Amino acid sequence: MTYTKSMSDISHILNHLGEEREKYFGSVSPPIFQSSNFCFGTVAEMRDALKNEDSVPFYTRGVNPTVSILREKVAALESAEDALIFGSGSAAMAAGVMSSVKGGEHVICVKKPYSWTYKLLNKMLINYGVESTMVDGTDIENFRTAIKPNTKLIILESPNSVTFEMQDIRSVAALAKQHNITTLIDNSYSTPIFQRPIEMGIDMTVHSASKYFGGHSDIVAGVLTGSKKKIAEIFQDEFMTLGGIISPNDAWLMLLGLRTLKIRVERTNATAAKVVEFMENHPKVNKVFFPFSKSNPQYELAKSQMSGTGGMFSAQLKAKDIASVEAFCNSLKRFLLACSWGGHESLIFPTCTLYDSQNYGTTELPWNHIRFYVGLEEPEEIIEDLRQALEKI
């Protein structure tokens, strides 16, 4: 696929864009502006700053100079005009959704989105008169038939982070434009290094920056990108009102993470390809879920809109019971048993943790389903670890 952004553009964004070093003594690493408020020499200066509260430091719930560097970098990475940084991915999603729909209006969202996105629509916004339809996003016709006269927003997550179903991003964007519907995508899995939805016609992107952007399992943060106009509206309403901001200190950690975003995702992408190949050929593995797997029914779509996958995949084991899945998980030495992903460390999230060990569950995901995230360890070491643990089944 062709991107408008070259590798040297990305390098410039990550290493230099938005940093005004001459303003802070040539400091190569930007300062952490650990200040809640900013003062002025005269009433006239203060009045001016207040008029431009969305771009000038006045109070840190609005603009903070450390956070502003992130806004520029993240917007440029996503080919968006502007961005806002939040205290979590969920806060970013909530702001993006609430800015696009009101009581009496309708949202279409892909089935099985991130769990708290589901809850936002089906437990919270429903109380404010916002109706949602969850659709199987693998077929564009499902979006077309779900559109109602009052549909204002389509929410995508491509791929999702458990079974990796994708949506044809360009087709959904084109359909939404015909009907004057805003589109928002959770792009956490791919990062803008591998997938840039705004270049494909989507209006807004959301990321859990707790994952790849931060990259070191040290912060919880989120981002929302979009047009100047849309972001300015969200700044005045959801952002300032709900106040779900990132702290200056965490913003600085996210900046540190972004420096290596490209090399980290490329590394986990390369490792995942090797690990997935090993898993697909192992007799104790039933099925592997991975966007770039040849057995993925959406393989062609994946290749047409993503230039890489990052380090996450799922597998279903050929195990006779939950106890043998647990034996596999407990035998792994290089994978930590934990939620989240996108950091330096390899992780597993077994579905059977959602069931007690005697109850084989009724949720859509079977008990032998495990989500794997490969981090920055040596691929051979990871494969060796999986090999010994698979023997325990």
Ligand SMILES: *Cc1c(COP(=O)(O)O)cnc(C)c1O
């Ligand atoms: C983690 C995650 C989120 C939520 O982000 P937080 O930073 O945990 O609030 C949203 N979407 C996806 C795909 C995620 O993995």
